[in-house]
Amino acid sequence: MKSNNGYWLVLYPFIFIFSKEKNVLFYNSQTGNYIVNISSRIDRELKLLDNSYSIEITLDELNESVVSSLISRLINNRFGELVPRKSTLKKPISVIPQLIIDNYSLNTLSVDSFKKFSEFTELTLYINGKCSNNCANCGVSSKQHLWCFKQKGELSIERIVSFLSFIPFSGLIKLSIAGGDIFSYKHLETLCSYISNFSIAKRFVIHSLSIIKNANNLKWLFGSNNTIDVLFEPQCSVERFAKVSELLDSNQLFSRFILEVISIEDYTYAMELADRFQRSVEIVPTYIGTNREFFVDNIYLNMESILNNRLSMREIFAHQLINTNRFGRLILSADGNIYTSLNSEPVGTIESDIFSLVDEQLKKGSAWRSIRNNDICDKCLFQWLCPSPSEYNEVLDQPNMCDLRSLSIE
Numbered sequence: 001m002k003s004n005n006g007y008w009l010v011l012y013p014f015i016f017i018f019s020k021e022k023n024v025l026f027y028n029s030q031t032g033n034y035i036v037n038i039s040s041r042i043d044r045e046l047k048l049l050d051n052s053y054s055i056e057i058t059l060d061e062l063n064e065s066v067v068s069s070l071i072s073r074l075i076n077n078r079f080g081e082l083v084p085r086k087s088t089l090k091k092p093i094s095v096i097p098q099l100i101i102d103n104y105s106l107n108t109l110s111v112d113s114f115k116k117f118s119e120f121t122e123l124t125l126y127i128n129g130k131c132s133n134n135c136a137n138c139g140v141s142s143k144q145h146l147w148c149f150k151q152k153g154e155l156s157i158e159r160i161v162s163f164l165s166f167i168p169f170s171g172l173i174k175l176s177i178a179g180g181d182i183f184s185y186k187h188l189e190t191l192c193s194y195i196s197n198f199s200i201a202k203r204f205v206i207h208s209l210s211i212i213k214n215a216n217n218l219k220w221l222f223g224s225n226n227t228i229d230v231l232f233e234p235q236c237s238v239e240r241f242a243k244v245s246e247l248l249d250s251n252q253l254f255s256r257f258i259l260e261v262i263s264i265e266d267y268t269y270a271m272e273l274a275d276r277f278q279r280s281v282e283i284v285p286t287y288i289g290t291n292r293e294f295f296v297d298n299i300y301l302n303m304e305s306i307l308n309n310r311l312s313m314r315e316i317f318a319h320q321l322i323n324t325n326r327f328g329r330l331i332l333s334a335d336g337n338i339y340t341s342l343n344s345e346p347v348g349t350i351e352s353d354i355f356s357l358v359d360e361q362l363k364k365g366s367a368w369r370s371i372r373n374n375d376i377c378d379k380c381l382f383q384w385l386c387p388s389p390s391e392y393n394e395v396l397d398q399p400n401m402c403d404l405r406s407l408s409i410e
């Protein structure tokens with residue numbers, strides 16, 4: 001018969017327990033605090049559904065230094081409580097954080113199908129592929145970022161207008177217009193006027209050189225929900241940066257300056273430029289095939305970078321179910337094909353039934369649902385804290401971009 005002298009160890013419902021092989025990670029999704037330890041009876045039993053995050057701890061166990069040290073850390077970091085067994089006749093219970101998934105109906109006419117359609121929130125529209133600039137990384141950067149790039153084809157304004165007619169019935173919140181050089185699309189002004197009818201965020205993706213060449217037409221892009229994403233190749237000139245700033249400011253256009261970097265020298269240059277002009281910029285690395293070392297040294301994840309990025313319960317669940325980089329996003333290219341990622345095969349065309357297409361993407365196995373379940377990440381303690389797979393994983397042909405050695409906890 002068990003004595004009543006022990007305790008109940010009860011974890012709070014916002015605590016996650018991740019265990020792989022002999023290690024365990026307790027993660028507090030409210031504070032971002034964590035505890036890594038060698039796996040033991042404590043985490044194994046706490047995780048059993050029938051135990052409801054509450055297990056018995058005997059006085060003998062509390063006298064063991066390994067157990068008492070773990071329990072003190074759990075209590076001191078507000079992961080849970082020790083409740084004396086004497087003080088309660090009933091076992092205290094908590095709730096194990098678990099993902100409960102909606103059972104989407106396949107009936108395309110049901111209310112559920114509209115609910116599914118509202119998951120489609122972001123469309124990037126490549127209206128053309130023509131461009132007279134000659135950026136060194138044009139082809140490679142387009143596989144990593146939704147930026148302008150040269151490609152074959154051009155979408156007629158009639159096809160675009162007909163395709164976009166779904167917008168009022170959808171959950172779309174962001175429409176990006178990209179090309180080649182969108183100013184070489186002869187119906188750009190008409191398109192800008194047409195999309196101004198939709199009260200969603202619009203983003204125009206334009207290379208900095210094209211901004212300067214088309215200074216007189218920048219006024220077409222004005223609108224309260226509009227943002228201009230301006231691209232600068234590595235170590236672009238100070239004069240160009242200054243001229244583009246002046247043009248956008250004088251046209252009262254809201255913009256984001258995106259500075260591409262492929263080396264640490266580019267990064268330093270970009271920071272100096274931002275500092276000199278007191279302009280906030282987004283610095284985006286591109287892999288060009290010869291700068292793997294730059295990625296390994298500066299972009300690859302390590303235990304610190306993963307754990308410093310505090311994640312909520314919702315974000316952790318999202319990592320377990322969807323690809324948070326791609327979910328809800330479609331790309332319509334200038335040749336009329338629709339993609340979820342420019343590194344994969346098309347999932348449809350401009351003529352496809354958009355409801356069915358979205359429905360397909362919600363299913364397991366699609367790019368929207370690609371999660372960290374590859375052979376390497378599946379064995380990693382940080383599997384669900386780590387960001388979802390991205391285009392970088394595709395172009396570097398590596399499912400994990402991390403220093404695995406630093407992740408093993410002995």
Ligand code: SF4
Nearest residue numbers: 377380383386400402
């Ligand atoms: S092994 Fe996978 S899950 Fe773990 S840190 Fe590396 S990339 Fe992330």
